[in-house]
Amino acid sequence: MTNQTLLRQAVAIVGGGPSGLMLAIELGCRGVPCVLIEAQSEAPSVPKANATSSRTMEHYRRRGFAGRVRQVGMTKDHPQDVLYCTRLTGHEIARFRIPSRAQATERSDFGDYGEAAWPTPELPHRAQQMYIERILREEVSRYPSVVTRYGWQVMSVADTAEGTVVTACEVAGKSTLTINADYAVGCDGPRSLVREAMQVGYQGASQAQREFFGGQMMTFHFRSADLYQRLAQGPLQRPAWQSWIVNCEMRGILVTINGVDEFAIGIQLKPGQSADSINPDEVFRTLSGGPVFQYEMLHSGTWTAGYMLVAEAFRRGRLFIAGDAAHLFTPTGGMGYNTSVDDAVNLGWKLAAVTQGWAPDALLDSYHAERHPMAERNTRFAHRMADSIGQLVMPPELEAGTPEGEQARKTLGQTLLKHVADEFNIPGLQLGVRYASAIVAHEAGEPPLDSPNTYVASGYPGARAPHLPDQQADMPQGSSLLDLFGTGFTLLSTVELAPAAQTDWSSAAAALGVPLEKVIRTDAAVRDLYGAELVLIRPDHHIAWRGPASSGPLPVLRLVTGLFPRS
Ligand SMILES: Cc1cc2nc3c(=O)[nH]c(=O)nc-3n(C[C@H](O)[C@H](O)[C@H](O)COP(=O)(O)OP(=O)(O)OC[C@H]3O[C@@H](n4cnc5c(N)ncnc54)[C@H](O)[C@@H]3O)c2cc1C
Structure with a gap:
């Protein structure tokens, strides 16, 4: 048995799921000394999230591994x-x-x-979290x-008064570890030990009751070489990522x-109903509508849907929580994993700023x-x-081969098409x-609309820096304006900035120790989209401030780093 002490870490990350791994990447790319402790020795091999949002893909692109x-x-x-569909070999209702x-x-x-609706260099992506966690682990190891x-x-x-003290022990051994870190972040999932240490509770509802996604769910993860072949006579002639089976007998989803x-x-x-009483053969036969396929069960388990x-x-003193430790959702819309990654990206640069000494602790309150x-x-x-x-109620005639059945499927199909688009x-x-x-500049006027199905690209402070294709000769094909923004702050100038003004910004940033890069793009399209001559973009690629080229840099840099936040 050994006792090891890791001293002087800036950050201890508890938990290495998507939020912990992404936080490690955000700290690692800025050279922040940190330790990540994860109970599982290998990345998971059971399915969980399977939808990566555009914004998460943009974050992966910033760090160079979206591809x-x-x-x-x-x-x-x-x-x-x-x-x-009504059954996997039944009627297709909507797609x-x-x-x-x-x-x-x-x-x-x-x-x-709809192309116009998604102005992003990275469309959403469908891949199991277990595959992505493997990549995240590899990316972490680069730093x-x-x-x-x-x-x-x-x-x-x-x-403690001096910092945080984290103790850990080897899961398959007896060695122990003590870590002294300036800050500790709980990325340790729903039963978060760090949240408990913070004496913080969840608020909201945990017991939604619905016909689907409201109660105890059961997932079967299996391998089947002949599923597509056996179920080819029906809607799966054109396969899908998610196939929802809706009828009056049983609902299910094939992913x-x-x-x-x-x-x-x-x-x-x-x-x-207990999980032990469920026979997967019967479930699969019912959902398929008759035909059976060969399968090898890899894993089955239950989980609860309906949390809100x-x-x-999210902060108490030197302790923070992120990801599922901070919020727990029902999986509809693919919010859990993506919100977790977004937390890590928001917190990462702030912890880097404070531990590297170019921002006060107050920045972390943001x-x-x-x-x-x-x-x-x-x-x-x-x-x-x-x-x-x-809560959708299935009409009894849904599967009937009659005009009434056809009408019921048509009506339900319209409702489902509206639902799925929503x-x-x-x-x-996502965008x-x-x-x-307090660290985002205040601006008079209406902020852009925040509505799930409509994205309004805007340079309004606080918004995600909007994308435009960057077609400058020195950039590779498919480049985005977003690719020009750095790991620190970026000053985007949409006019030719006088050398004296450039020097002013550089000197102010150097005086405060703030990492600042400058990008000049004078195309009218960029100026129109961002709505100002100068735009200050944060390390997480949200807009911190915008204003005229004559603006003095010091008050702006102080505001956005929490030195003199607006009240
Ligand atoms: C069945 C299912 C389906 C889902 N589908 C979707 C979906 O479609 N879209 C979506 O966005 N989200 C989905 N989610 C949610 C998504 O999986 C989570 O939101 C996401 O994993 C949260 O990431 P995290 O890093 O915060 O937490 P987790 O992934 O839970 O990671 C926490 C990590 O902390 C480790 N840990 C905990 N305690 C300790 C400790 N004391 N010491 C060391 N390590 C510790 C755990 O081993 C774990 O690896 C689904 C979840 C489930 C269960």
């Missing part, structure tokens, strides 16, 4: 549609077309998304300032994992101020979508995150 993520998931030409991996990469088809301890369990976290032979099927248990919970505080409202916003959306699908055609939800905190 790797785009390579995993279904085979490149497999449709990523959302399908609704929302989503571009395949190849189409999304080439931007050759936008399916039912020398990040120490990882996979297969270690954190036992305690304490916030395609690799596009070849790996799938997950989810059902909701009836009140009081947000922690009351993490709760900015992310808590977004957690509430996103959980409201997930809840509304879960109600929209979970749930998945959500550029506003429209806007912060209004």
